[in-house]
Amino acid sequence: MAPSILELKNLSREVKGRNGEPFVIFRDINLSVRDGEFVSIVGPSGCGKTTMLRVINGLIPPSTGQIVVDGREQSGTGGDLLMGFVFQGAALLPWRTSLNNVLLGLEGRGKNPSEARDLARKYLDLVGLAGFEQHYPHELSGGMQQRVNLARALAIEPKILLMDEPFAALDAQTRSFMQLELLRIWSQTKKTVIFVTHMIAEAILLSDRVVVFSHRPGTIREEFRVPLPRPRDMEVKSDRRFVDLENTLWKLIEEEVKAAGGFARL
Amino acid sequence: MVKFYCGNSRAINKVLSILCGLVLWHYLATVIVADTAFLVSPLAVVSKAYEMLFLTGELYPHLFASSWVFLYGYLLSIVVGVPLGFLMAFSPAVRDYVHPWMTTLYTTPRIAFAPVLLLWLGIGAGSKVAIVFLGCVFPILINSYYGMRVVDREFVELARSLRLTRLALFRKILLPASLPFILSGLRLALGRGLTGVAIAEWFGATAGLGYLVYFAGQTLNVPVLFVGVTAFGLMGIIGFEILRKIEDLATPWKTSHPR
Numbered sequence: 174m175a176p177s178i179l180e181l182k183n184l185s186r187e188v189k190g191r192n193g194e195p196f197v198i199f200r201d202i203n204l205s206v207r208d209g210e211f212v213s214i215v216g217p218s219g220c221g222k223t224t225m226l227r228v229i230n231g232l233i234p235p236s237t238g239q240i241v242v243d244g245r246e247q248s249g250t251g252g253d254l255l256m257g258f259v260f261q262g263a264a265l266l267p268w269r270t271s272l273n274n275v276l277l278g279l280e281g282r283g284k285n286p287s288e289a290r291d292l293a294r295k296y297l298d299l300v301g302l303a304g305f306e307q308h309y310p311h312e313l314s315g316g317m318q319q320r321v322n323l324a325r326a327l328a329i330e331p332k333i334l335l336m337d338e339p340f341a342a343l344d345a346q347t348r349s350f351m352q353l354e355l356l357r358i359w360s361q362t363k364k365t366v367i368f369v370t371h372m373i374a375e376a377i378l379l380s381d382r383v384v385v386f387s388h389r390p391g392t393i394r395e396e397f398r399v400p401l402p403r404p405r406d407m408e409v410k411s412d413r414r415f416v417d418l419e420n421t422l423w424k425l426i427e428e429e430v431k432a433a434g435g436f437a438r439l
Numbered sequence: 440m441v442k443f444y445c446g447n448s449r450a451i452n453k454v455l456s457i458l459c460g461l462v463l464w465h466y467l468a469t470v471i472v473a474d475t476a477f478l479v480s481p482l483a484v485v486s487k488a489y490e491m492l493f494l495t496g497e498l499y500p501h502l503f504a505s506s507w508v509f510l511y512g513y514l515l516s517i518v519v520g521v522p523l524g525f526l527m528a529f530s531p532a533v534r535d536y537v538h539p540w541m542t543t544l545y546t547t548p549r550i551a552f553a554p555v556l557l558l559w560l561g562i563g564a565g566s567k568v569a570i571v572f573l574g575c576v577f578p579i580l581i582n583s584y585y586g587m588r589v590v591d592r593e594f595v596e597l598a599r600s601l602r603l604t605r606l607a608l609f610r611k612i613l614l615p616a617s618l619p620f621i622l623s624g625l626r627l628a629l630g631r632g633l634t635g636v637a638i639a640e641w642f643g644a645t646a647g648l649g650y651l652v653y654f655a656g657q658t659l660n661v662p663v664l665f666v667g668v669t670a671f672g673l674m675g676i677i678g679f680e681i682l683r684k685i686e687d688l689a690t691p692w693k694t695s696h697p698r
Contacts (some may be wrong), residue, residue: 254601
């Protein structure tokens with residue numbers, strides 16, 4: 174058993190609701206992630222999974238609980254750069270080329286410029302964008318923009334990669350290709366990944382472990398180990414074990430949605 | 440019809456538009472109005488401008504006077520408006536203090552201030568620059584403020600996620616993101632600034648295009664009046680072209696700007 178690199182202890186987040194009462198977004202999150210593990214978080218929309226990812230990254234503070242990375246408790250955005258965040262919209266700066274977007278996280282970190290550029294190029298190569306270094310975001314397709322987004326997060330060489338529904342805005346075909354690309358990139362970098370998605374099949378295809386969130390307030394409903402060998406490709410989707418797990422997960426989420434008052438309330 | 444919107448033919452459209460306007464003007468002046476006390480042909484304006492530029496040279500002092508007043512007022516508005524707009528975006532307190540003054544002064548006709556400013560600052564350059572400044576500063580201020588406010592939230596989260604310093608956030612994200620808004624504020628200010636020059640020079644000036652136009656109007660010297668008005672128009676066009684060049688240089692990621 175590899176040591177855990179990320180530990181969430183009793184994590185919760187609440188905000189003031191419209192009538193002044195506390196509104197709980199998620200609560201009682203206890204999760205331990207091994208080094209190099211790929212963990213997906215699935216759940217009905219509005220269950221607080223994206224908010225949790227933001228809390229883990231220190232972008233918003235938790236109301237209670239701790240985030241421990243590599244044995245050290247994290248607080249806010251003050252500490253070292255340990256996590257790379259892959260945004261849902263690519264969040265690329267339109268005035269920067271691909272290369273300069275990837276360089277954003279490397280600037281001013283004591284690296285000499287040519288070293289930083291080599292690193293940025295290396296990760297652009299890794300995500301398959303060699304030759305697109307000087308392109309501006311508007312010159313890239315949606316899939317390519319997400320590749321730059323991923324390269325930017327990887328370039329800071331974080332311990333943990335946090336991915337917030339990065340393929341949600343892509344068309345079905347591009348999404349499938351990006352999933353395969355992510356499998357390849359993950360196998361090459363061996364990063365620890367926390368991957369938030371609402372797509373069950375995507376979660377199973379990519380992950381070692383799938384965590385199901387309940388409806389609001391989000392809590393961990395159940396965890397599943399994905400019993401499929403790696404390397405995986407699209408054929409794994411017709412594997413009996415894949416289909417079984419997909420059905421189990423779907424029923425669970427359906428229950429959650431019903432408990433919340435049906436899908437019209439989503 | 441698509442080809443009308445491509446490169447060269449669009450430039451031709453502009454030239455055609457100007458030519459049509461000039462022809463219409465000439466026709467109106469010589470055939471319909473046919474009274475040089477009311478309206479003169481563009482040809483008369485051109486010959487008068489030629490005379491004032493190359494024979495008597497009497498246009499230059501007016502051009503220089505107006506240009507200086509405009510430039511001082513305009514640059515002063517940038518120096519004051521941009522940082523103040525940023526401060527408003529960052530600090531609710533500054534916003535609360537500036538906002539009522541901004542809305543009041545922005546919507547009050549500047550011509551109402553002109554006599555007061557003359558009274559306070561005298562008929563020298565100070566009052567004229569102040570009138571131009573009052574015209575220019577608010578569009579620049581409002582756009583700088585607004586540009587900062589509407590920066591994509593995700594960009595700010597990105598900066599936080601990458602643990603950028605506050606200075607880096609400002610320099611690498613907020614400033615470039617709001618630049619197009621600031622430039623559009625500068626464009627709005629251009630027209631208001633030139634109007635400001637005209638207003639300022641109508642009251643107690645001894646030189647300047649506004650003075651020239653006013654004086655020509657009083658003495659019913661229609662050709663000179665039109666030379667002055669045309670000079671204002673040309674200053675506007677030149678200003679717009681300079682701003683467009685700056686915008687092209689400053690925002691190279693944009694493929695095309697409206698021309």
